[in-house]
Amino acid sequence: MPTASSAAAWEVRRRGSRVYLRPPRRGDARAFVAAVAASRHLHRGWVRAPSTRERFTDYVSRFARFVTRPAHATHFGFLVCRTDDDAPVGVFNLSEIVRGSFQSAYLGYYALAPHAGDGYMSEGLELVLQAAFRNLKLHRVEANIQPRNAASLALVKRAGFRREGFSPRYLKVCGRWRDHERWAMLVDDWRAR
Numbered sequence: 672m673p674t675a676s677s678a679a680a681w682e683v684r685r686r687g688s689r690v691y692l693r694p695p696r697r698g699d700a701r702a703f704v705a706a707v708a709a710s711r712h713l714h715r716g717w718v719r720a721p722s723t724r725e726r727f728t729d730y731v732s733r734f735a736r737f738v739t740r741p742a743h744a745t746h747f748g749f750l751v752c753r754t755d756d757d758a759p760v761g762v763f764n765l766s767e768i769v770r771g772s773f774q775s776a777y778l779g780y781y782a783l784a785p786h787a788g789d790g791y792m793s794e795g796l797e798l799v800l801q802a803a804f805r806n807l808k809l810h811r812v813e814a815n816i817q818p819r820n821a822a823s824l825a826l827v828k829r830a831g832f833r834r835e836g837f838s839p840r841y842l843k844v845c846g847r848w849r850d851h852e853r854w855a856m857l858v859d860d861w862r863a864r
Contacts, residue, residue, distance in 0.1 A: 688794070691754055691798070692749040695762075703759060718779070733748070734746055749763045760792070763796065765812070780796070780823075817851055832855060833855060838851050
């Protein structure tokens with residue numbers, strides 16, 4: 672299990688060729704809220720991203736205490752940023768991290784306009800899976816996706832997630848109970864790729 676001393680190694684492993692991952696910071700509020708506003712059409716019905724400075728501050732606060740203590744994390748948030756200009760292109764969250772005999776987390780994510788469809792989220796997901804399985808030592812990562820969200824389904828399929836089932840009216844998203852497909856990856860699946 673990672674310790675506070677592994678925080679530096681954790682940081683190094685989150686860089687890819689076109690994107691890198693980093694924790695969200697309070698100083699990101701203005702740019703992040705603007706990116707979410709520009710992404711309204713992209714997120715409509717799928718996700719409720721923090722759209723005000725106050726909501727963004729609450730979002731950052733949920734993760735801030737775990738940055739240097741990953742072994743105690745119950746939630747981990749990542750901004751996906753382009754390596755060439757540091758522009759935020761998306762978000763990944765690992766939430767409800769359970770330790771003990773389960774070693775599991777839920778994965779949530781969304782792209783930010785105008786970068787959706789450019790492949791950045793695929794590379795970002797690979798980095799998140801490295802963090803989940805190598806650094807956090809998780810056994811399982813589960814993504815719950817609305818059946819009509821073709822882009823989101825394509826992302827997890829490309830990464831090697833396996834469909835495990837269907838849950839009617841599973842999660843309340845944007846004020847409505849919505850059906851979801853359950854997709855998961857085990858550390859063994861990830862290693863075998």
